[in-house]
Each structure stands twice: as structure tokens, then as C-alpha cells.
Amino acid sequence: NFGRKDKWGIDIFRNADLTNNRPLTAIAYTVFQNRESLKTFMIPAKTFVAFMMTLEDHYAKDNPFHNSTHAADVVQSTNVLLNSPALESVFTPLEITAALFAAAIHDVDHPGLTNQFLINSSSELALMYNDESVLENHHLAVAFKLLQNDGCDIFQNINKKQRQTLRKMVIDMVLSTDMSKHMS
Numbered sequence: 001n002f003g004r005k006d007k008w009g010i011d012i013f014r015n016a017d018l019t020n021n022r023p024l025t026a027i028a029y030t031v032f033q034n035r036e037s038l039k040t041f042m043i044p045a046k047t048f049v050a051f052m053m054t055l056e057d058h059y060a061k062d063n064p065f066h067n068s069t070h071a072a073d074v075v076q077s078t079n080v081l082l083n084s085p086a087l088e089s090v091f092t093p094l095e096i097t098a099a100l101f102a103a104a105i106h107d108v109d110h111p112g113l114t115n116q117f118l119i120n121s122s123s124e125l126a127l128m129y130n131d132e133s134v135l136e137n138h139h140l141a142v143a144f145k146l147l148q149n150d151g152c153d154i155f156q157n158i159n160k161k162q163r164q165t166l167r168k169m170v171i172d173m174v175l176s177t178d179m180s181k182h183m184s
Helices: 012-018 023-034 045-057 068-082 093-105 115-120 124-128 134-146 160-175
Strands: none
Touching: 012 023, 012 068, 023 045, 023 068, 023 093, 045 093, 045 134, 068 093, 093 134, 093 160, 115 124, 115 134, 124 134, 134 160
């Protein structure tokens, strides 16, 4: 028992210790299982764990903030927010799954630098994404590419329309984490 995943106050660092530095995999699995996302969208547990471990491996261990413990914290916090009585019956299961997936992937492969630094230094990422939400576009590209790995496509059993809708929602959510878009 790593603490309730639907309440504030879990010790995310203890979760990291107890899961042998796999807090994202453990918390995401528990949350998706408790919300019945695995059942609703026919996500095989083995595939879910394979994807989450692969995703977790792409979070830099030496990044002091944008690491898998942070991602696990965001998944758990998103879950708590979605449990708010005011939001009961507001979101569809697909919207909830998209929000939790976006929370899990939102900082994957973060280099520990800001968008502005990457742009000012003419980095490969800034060039690739034309100076627009460089990191956020990168996190999305990495995550959606990881879904293509053998045994990692957690959305393999949903229909094309659901997949397109989920992808659009996830893209919108992760791009919205670019704080420069909220500072005008």
C-alpha cells in the first residue's frame, strides 16, 4: 500500500523508494486500474506496464525535477482533481483517460532546459519544432512514438475515432503546459 491515490497527501518520494524508482508505472497502473480505464478501453495489463516502464525509462534520472517521480505526482494529482465532487459526471471515460495519459507523458525526455534557452541556442529541438512550444512538442512526439514500440500500444483496441479524439485531447493538454502561452 503506497497511500490512497484518490486523496491528497501521499508521499511521492516514498512511493519512488518502495517501487525501486518506478513510481510512474506503479501509480499510473493503480489509477488506470481503479478508474477501470484498462477494462473500458481493453488495455491489456501487460501492455500497459510495458508502455509505462518504457515511458519511465525515457524520463531522465539525473533531472532533478522533470523526472518520473514528478510525472507520477502529476498523474496522482490529476486523479485527485478528477475525483472532485464538482466534476462528477462532467468528463467521459475517454476524456479522463486522455487527461491521465497526458499527465503521465507531459515531461518525458525533458533535457532540463527551458524553451527559451533551446530557442536562443538554436538547438536541434528548437529547429525541429520551429521555436514553437519546443519541449511540449518534443514530449508529445516521444510519447506517441513510444506507443509504436512492440508491445507498447496501450490504445490498440480502441476504434479509430476514439484514438483520434484521444490524441487531439492529449496534444491540446500537453501543449497547454507551455507557460509562455499563458503569460500575455
